[in-house]
Amino acid sequence: xxxxxxxxxxxxxxxxxxxxxxxxxxxxxxxxxxxxxxxxxxxxxxxxxxxxxxxxxxxxxxxxxxxxxxxxxxxxxxxxxxxxxxxxxxxxxxxxxxxxxxxxxxxxxxx
Amino acid sequence: xxxxxxxxxxxxxxxxxxxxxxxxxxxxxxxxxxxxxxxxxxxxxxxxxxxxxxxxxxxxxxxxxxxxxxxxxxxxxxxxxxxxxxxxxxxxxxxxxxxxxxxxxxxxxxxxxxxxxxxxxxxxxxxxxxxxxxxxxxxxxxxxxxxxxxxxxxxxxxxxxxxxxxxxxxxxxxxxxxxxxxxxxxxxxxxxxxxxxxxxxxxxxxxxxxxxxxxxxxxxxxxxxxxxxxxxxxxxxxxxxxxxxxxxxxxxxxxxxxxxxxxxxxxxxxxxxxxxxxxxxxxxxxxxxxxxxxxxxxxxxxxxxxxxxxxxxxxxxxxxxxxxxxxxxxxxxxxxxxxxxxxxxxxxxxxxx
Numbered sequence: 001x002x003x004x005x006x007x008x009x010x011x012x013x014x015x016x017x018x019x020x021x022x023x024x025x026x027x028x029x030x031x032x033x034x035x036x037x038x039x040x041x042x043x044x045x046x047x048x049x050x051x052x053x054x055x056x057x058x059x060x061x062x063x064x065x066x067x068x069x070x071x072x073x074x075x076x077x078x079x080x081x082x083x084x085x086x087x088x089x090x091x092x093x094x095x096x097x098x099x100x101x102x103x104x105x106x107x108x109x110x111x
Numbered sequence: 112x113x114x115x116x117x118x119x120x121x122x123x124x125x126x127x128x129x130x131x132x133x134x135x136x137x138x139x140x141x142x143x144x145x146x147x148x149x150x151x152x153x154x155x156x157x158x159x160x161x162x163x164x165x166x167x168x169x170x171x172x173x174x175x176x177x178x179x180x181x182x183x184x185x186x187x188x189x190x191x192x193x194x195x196x197x198x199x200x201x202x203x204x205x206x207x208x209x210x211x212x213x214x215x216x217x218x219x220x221x222x223x224x225x226x227x228x229x230x231x232x233x234x235x236x237x238x239x240x241x242x243x244x245x246x247x248x249x250x251x252x253x254x255x256x257x258x259x260x261x262x263x264x265x266x267x268x269x270x271x272x273x274x275x276x277x278x279x280x281x282x283x284x285x286x287x288x289x290x291x292x293x294x295x296x297x298x299x300x301x302x303x304x305x306x307x308x309x310x311x312x313x314x315x316x317x318x319x320x321x322x323x324x325x326x327x328x329x330x331x332x333x334x335x336x337x338x339x340x341x342x343x344x345x346x347x348x349x350x351x352x353x354x355x356x357x358x359x360x361x362x363x364x365x366x367x368x369x370x371x372x373x374x375x376x377x378x379x380x381x382x383x384x385x386x387x388x389x390x391x392x393x394x395x396x397x398x399x400x401x402x403x404x405x406x407x408x409x410x411x412x413x414x415x416x417x418x419x420x421x422x423x424x425x426x427x428x429x430x431x432x433x434x435x436x437x438x439x440x441x442x443x444x445x446x447x448x449x450x451x452x453x454x455x456x457x458x459x460x461x462x463x464x
Contacts, residue, residue, distance in 0.1 A: 041377060041378055043229055043230070047229060047362065048156055054360075072298075073298070076294075079296075080271060080298075082237065082359075
């Protein structure tokens with residue numbers, strides 16, 4: 001079976017825009033994509049490993065891509081995090097699927 | 112001065128297992144950790160989450176793993192300096208090291224093993240412009256001595272377990288407890304949430320949600336917090352208080368060890384993985400999530416392996432002239448420093464008539 005990558009745009013914490021191709025066959029989430037392309041220093045993103053327990057992968061969704069609804073734990077974590085905006089999401093809770101092709105996000109500041 | 116064979120910085124799973132492996136070599140360990148309890152991330156971030164890749168445990172809760180590791184290393188009587196962060200390291204003329212914590216506790220040993228995970232956990236500080244002015248003058252991020260709140264007016268901010276638990280506890284100590292959270296919902300143990308509800312109904316906790324502390328008022332000491340509430344219509348008001356305790360969890364920072372002259376790469380300490388996980392400073396090792404080398408994986412099981420090899424290297428540093436061969440615990444048993452002995456039961460040798 002042929003797998004295809006999807007295109008997503010990630011603006012890093014320095015404001016630099018990266019167009020990356022994220023694989024849809026690796027059960028990856030957005031936080032892991034950021035780490036695999038080394039768009040944020042190790043140790044500053046994905047600190048809890050992807051359990052929605054640290055908010056180090058918080059990002060702002062800039063495109064109008066339809067994303068899966070927030071679960072309780074993501075919402076609870078974001079309610080305690082800093083620099084939260086209306087379009088904040090946790091990267092670790094956004095799975096890379098064909099549905100999110102064209103997604104554009106900006107990483108929230110480190111806190 | 113606390114003297115030992117190996118100073119272990121970080122009491123997470125890797126550090127705790129190092130105590131066991133060192134004990135087999137009759138080396139004593141002392142652990143330093145910034146958190147008030149052992150277990151590192153396993154206890155602090157996800158004690159109730161299962162781990163599935165610990166060999167021979169198809170599933171184990173992170174908190175239970177800590178308990179098991181504590182039990183496993185118990186007979187080697189490790190020392191603990193908890194709630195203190197390792198601040199400085201000084202090499203002595205005899206090649207030993209003195210590690211001093213932020214509270215001035217001094218430790219001396221010929222070997223230092225940094226098992227610091229992602230670093231030391233520091234409280235996450237809310238983004239209030241003048242908050243630094245009131246630190247230790249009415250603003251505390253960690254509750255060390257609950258007695259200082261006796262008969263005082265206290266405002267707590269946060270929505271997790273620690274905000275709930277301290278609100279409950281201080282409702283009996285302080286003259287007034289106000290709990291402020293950005294949402295109406297809290298994330299915590301059901302018991303704690305229900306207890307806060309009960310205390311709110313009784314008027315013992317003043318609950319303000321959804322709201323946020325946006326400013327602090329006072330000259331030298333804190334007099335009041337400015338609260339922004341967004342229920343129905345947005346409004347701002349002041350609440351008089353003696354203390355403001357923001358409890359927004361902890362985030363790990365590599366911290367002072369970054370300034371110890373160690374080679375750092377990607378927020379981790381570079382080590383020699385072809386041999387013994389030693390750093391660029393002879394006698395200082397880095398094991399577990401805190402180190403990096405080609406092919407590094409931040410897994411607990413990799414930390415266990417690294418701890419084991421580090422102990423063998425430490426033995427050679429401490430006893431340069433002694434010959435040594437690794438012994439299997441099944442053969443040699445385990446002789447605790449507390450006088451206990453574990454050993455395999457002897458086989459029965461008896462004829463069958």
